[in-house]
Amino acid sequence: xxTTLRKRQANRINxxxxxxxRSVAGKRVAAANARLHGLSVPIDAxxxxxxxxxxxxxxxxxxxxxDQAKDLALRILDYERNLQQERESFAQNFLxxxxxxxxxxxxxxxxxxxxxxxLPEFASERGLDAExxxxxxxxxxxxxxxxxxxxxxAKDNALSAIRYQKRSSNQLIKALKAVD
Amino acid sequence: MALSQTIQELGASTPLQCYLxxxxxxxxxxxxxxxxxxxxxxxxxxxxxxxxxxFSDDISEEKVEILEAxxxxxxxxxxxxxxxxKGYSIESxxxxxxxxxxxxxxxxxxxxxxxxxxxxxxxxSYEVLTNRKLNRERMELQNSLxxxxxxxxxxxxxxxxxxxx
Numbered sequence: 001x002x003t004t005l006r007k008r009q010a011n012r013i014n015x016x017x018x019x020x021x022r023s024v025a026g027k028r029v030a031a032a033n034a035r036l037h038g039l040s041v042p043i044d045a046x047x048x049x050x051x052x053x054x055x056x057x058x059x060x061x062x063x064x065x066x067d068q069a070k071d072l073a074l075r076i077l078d079y080e081r082n083l084q085q086e087r088e089s090f091a092q093n094f095l096x097x098x099x100x101x102x103x104x105x106x107x108x109x110x111x112x113x114x115x116x117x118x119l120p121e122f123a124s125e126r127g128l129d130a131e132x133x134x135x136x137x138x139x140x141x142x143x144x145x146x147x148x149x150x151x152x153x154a155k156d157n158a159l160s161a162i163r164y165q166k167r168s169s170n171q172l173i174k175a176l177k178a179v180d
Numbered sequence: 181m182a183l184s185q186t187i188q189e190l191g192a193s194t195p196l197q198c199y200l201x202x203x204x205x206x207x208x209x210x211x212x213x214x215x216x217x218x219x220x221x222x223x224x225x226x227x228x229x230x231x232x233x234x235f236s237d238d239i240s241e242e243k244v245e246i247l248e249a250x251x252x253x254x255x256x257x258x259x260x261x262x263x264x265x266k267g268y269s270i271e272s273x274x275x276x277x278x279x280x281x282x283x284x285x286x287x288x289x290x291x292x293x294x295x296x297x298x299x300x301x302x303x304x305s306y307e308v309l310t311n312r313k314l315n316r317e318r319m320e321l322q323n324s325l326x327x328x329x330x331x332x333x334x335x336x337x338x339x340x341x342x343x344x345x
Contacts, residue, residue, distance in 0.1 A: 058195040062309075063316070076199070083206070090213070162290055169298040176200070176305035179312060 039085060039164040043077045045070070051077060064179060072179070075172040082161075082168040089161060190306065194313070200306045207299035211292055218288045223250045225277040230266055 003011075021030040045052060055073035056066070064072070183205050192201040227246045239247075249259050255270060263273060278285075 061194045062196050086210075162294055166294055166297075169294075169301065173298070173301035173305055176302075177308050179305075179309060 039082060039161075039168075043074050043081070045074065048074075048077055062179065068178070072175045075168075075175040079168045079172045082165045085161060086165060191310075194309075197306065197309055200302055200309065204299060204302050204306065207295045207302065210295045211299070214288050214292050214295070218285055220251075221281050221284055221288075222274070222277050223247060225281045226250055226273050229268070229273060229276055229280075230262065 021027045052070060052073045055076060056069045059069045059072060062069075183202060186205040187198055187201045190197070190201045190204070192198045224247070227243050227250065230246055231240060231243045246259060246262075249256060260270075263270065268276070
């Protein structure tokens with residue numbers, strides 16, 4: 001399916017409206033994104049030379065030009081890297097390998113914690129003085145702050161993982177179709 | 181369906197075709213896995229609505245019973261009575277749980293859509309590879325046919341040349 005001229009023009013206009021990082025600080029933050037998981041960093045042909053060579057030798061039966069075989073090998077490695085990340089993230093989030101509570105569970109717990117500590121009898125029972133109560137309040141504020149950060153981070157991670165996976169699979173499919 | 185069956189059904193013979201068959205199988209597995217996880221998330225939320233999770237990560241025995249019953253789709257009298265006691269019917273409990281986990285379900289849906297798209301892409305690529313192989317074989321056959329014809333012409337030409345001499 002080819003993109004029509006009208007659609008291409010519309011895409012260009014929309015791209016101009018894109019809200020990418022504009023300030024120096026924003027650009028610095030965006031530049032640091034690649035260092036979080038490394039999924040956006042291209043595969044280094046020197047580092048993965050051995051793997052690339054073995055894939056290229058396996059692709060010999062396809063009678064591909066060497067350059068094309070190398071490109072395909074790079075795409076395969078990139079796709080596999082993303083799959084590995086997906087497996088790890090699934091194991092961590094859903095199979096409880098890391099035994100980390102989910103964000104929703106944390107929110108519920110925090111709510112319960114809030115309810116528990118805001119009870120007037122709690123303070124009298126345990127005999128908390130003003131300083132201790134202030135500490136409790138500060139802790140609650142801090143916990144909420146962490147909670148918000150966790151929620152944002154979880155959302156960002158899930159969305160960025162989808163984005164990188166999409167890109168790597170598209171590139172692999174494109175390279176495979178170019179074999180024709 | 182096992183991976184070997186998929187490879188057999190697709191008739192993959194070259195390493196690249198086997199790799200693609202494996203990835204097609206992988207995509208199907210992931211789609212199934214995410215679907216199951218969606219259901220598990222909903223059931224966990226339903227159980228959480230009935231029994232609130234405390235400070236500890238441990239799940240109470242009661243909750244385990246509820247989870248098992250919900251996973252098995254077995255709504256015994258005891259569970260129904262407990263739901264009634266908490267002010268829920270199975271429908272209202274499901275609705276509330278759906279509402280609570282809708283964002284997580286949306287994430288799963290996005291992942292499923294991505295896997296489905298990737299699967300379609302791999303299937304198309306597999307067809308391209310198979311056609312390429314067929315085209316190559318056809319070309320080879322045509323070439324051998326041409327070579328044979330050429331030899332036949334050469335053989336036909338030889339007597340004429342000798343007669344000309």
